[in-house]
Amino acid sequence: MKTLSSARVSELFELHFGVAPVATVKAPGRVNLIGEHTDYNGGFVLPAAINYHTYIAFAPRDDRQLRLVAYNFDNETVVSDLDASQHQEASASWSNYARGVVQEMRRQGFTLAGGDLYIAGDLHSGAGLSSSASLEMALVRALASLSNEPIDPTQAALIGQAAENHFVGCNCGIMDQLISAHGQEHAALLIDCRDLSARAVPVPEDWEILIVHSGVKRGLVDSEYNQRRQQCEQAAAFFGKTSLRDLGLIQLLAAEAELDELSFRRARHVLTENQRTLCAAEALSTGNLVNLVKVMAESHASMRDDFNITVPAIDTLVNILADAGQGQAGVRMTGGGFGGCVVAVAPVDVVPRLAAAVEEHYQAQTGCIPTLIRAKASAGAFA
Ligand code: GLA
Numbered sequence: 001m002k003t004l005s006s007a008r009v010s011e012l013f014e015l016h017f018g019v020a021p022v023a024t025v026k027a028p029g030r031v032n033l034i035g036e037h038t039d040y041n042g043g044f045v046l047p048a049a050i051n052y053h054t055y056i057a058f059a060p061r062d063d064r065q066l067r068l069v070a071y072n073f074d075n076e077t078v079v080s081d082l083d084a085s086q087h088q089e090a091s092a093s094w095s096n097y098a099r100g101v102v103q104e105m106r107r108q109g110f111t112l113a114g115g116d117l118y119i120a121g122d123l124h125s126g127a128g129l130s131s132s133a134s135l136e137m138a139l140v141r142a143l144a145s146l147s148n149e150p151i152d153p154t155q156a157a158l159i160g161q162a163a164e165n166h167f168v169g170c171n172c173g174i175m176d177q178l179i180s181a182h183g184q185e186h187a188a189l190l191i192d193c194r195d196l197s198a199r200a201v202p203v204p205e206d207w208e209i210l211i212v213h214s215g216v217k218r219g220l221v222d223s224e225y226n227q228r229r230q231q232c233e234q235a236a237a238f239f240g241k242t243s244l245r246d247l248g249l250i251q252l253l254a255a256e257a258e259l260d261e262l263s264f265r266r267a268r269h270v271l272t273e274n275q276r277t278l279c280a281a282e283a284l285s286t287g288n289l290v291n292l293v294k295v296m297a298e299s300h301a302s303m304r305d306d307f308n309i310t311v312p313a314i315d316t317l318v319n320i321l322a323d324a325g326q327g328q329a330g331v332r333m334t335g336g337g338f339g340g341c342v343v344a345v346a347p348v349d350v351v352p353r354l355a356a357a358v359e360e361h362y363q364a365q366t367g368c369i370p371t372l373i374r375a376k377a378s379a380g381a382f383a
């Protein structure tokens with residue numbers, strides 16, 4: 001996909017509306033290094049914002065209308081009356097995320113002002129790199145700016161999540177929105193999703209993040225995401241807890257015989273993944289590649305065997321990368337699952353070897369076409 005910039009999107013606004021915008025904002029997508037399906041269980045995640053964004057150029061209007069134009073969908077235009085209630089569109093269209101954000105901001109007391117908005121992104125949609133969260137964060141920033149209302153990054157993240165939970169119909173956690181809002185250059189963030197506190201974990205200077213899109217498109221709402229969340233809540237309820245975060249691994253293991261097998265495996269993934277995420281943060285901050293490689297491999301196996309969210313093409317891709325890495329590349333599926341991307345973290349001089357192995361073997365073994373994405377840990381929308 002062609003890379004965009006604020007200047008380019010500002011130009012596109014002018015081409016479309018015939019006047020210059022007053023400002024352009026951007027919000028990044030993310031790659032999660034480890035800590036999958038732990039966020040909605042009050043656990044730990046270790047994502048980084050990446051150098052691919054949703055941009056919005058905007059200008060105020062005199063009326064109470066929002067006119068949203070989407071570059072990535074052939075300039076599809078949605079006009080929304082700020083004083084009318086928002087309705088979902090039948091298709092899982094980009095505009096539902098926008099309508100959801102408008103509804104949530106109004107519900108939270110923002111007055112909102114009319115505006116023309118030109119939206120354009122260079123994130124692959126359906127790749128599991130959070131193009132939707134980046135749209136939400138860019139939109140919250142643009143709308144707050146249009147109505148001159150202050151907003152803090154965590155509040156923005158919660159608005160984005162509420163839009164998905166209440167409007168779009170995806171029961172997602174808070175990770176994607178938080179990292180898109182709070183991301184830092186050259187660092188991943190270790191986020192505790194119970195209290196939303198975050199600590200920057202720098203990526204060693206001579207390491208690189210390589211993302212490989214498997215070519216298998218994913219759909220969160222249609223996938224089994226909401227079902228996984230329910231299963232986790234059921235497992236927690238078995239122990240009289242509201243969140244799996246309050247359950248110890250020893251307590252879980254001791255109850256294996258009493259718990260149904262599926263709940264047991266789902267909970268085991270979440271509890272062990274929390275431990276691996278803390279361990280990975282430590283490994284990243286101390287440059288301990290051996291430990292990072294180990295916990296990322298264990299994380300992938302746990303997603304495959306206990307949480308059942310990988311697909312065969314993704315498992316093949318992980319194997320190809322891990323083999324090529326020869327113990328020098330941490331590799332796992334990243335994101336919600338059922339397709340999407342694999343992430344590798346490795347010293348810069350190992351990365352060409354990984355890329356070559358994907359080019360040589362992946363399509364031949366799976367019939368799917370891979371896309372290599374070299375990513376840099378980047379600043380969030382509110383940085
Ligand atoms: C999606 C959701 C996140 C998180 C991940 C899995 O990206 O939006 O909240 O649950 O899946 O880790």
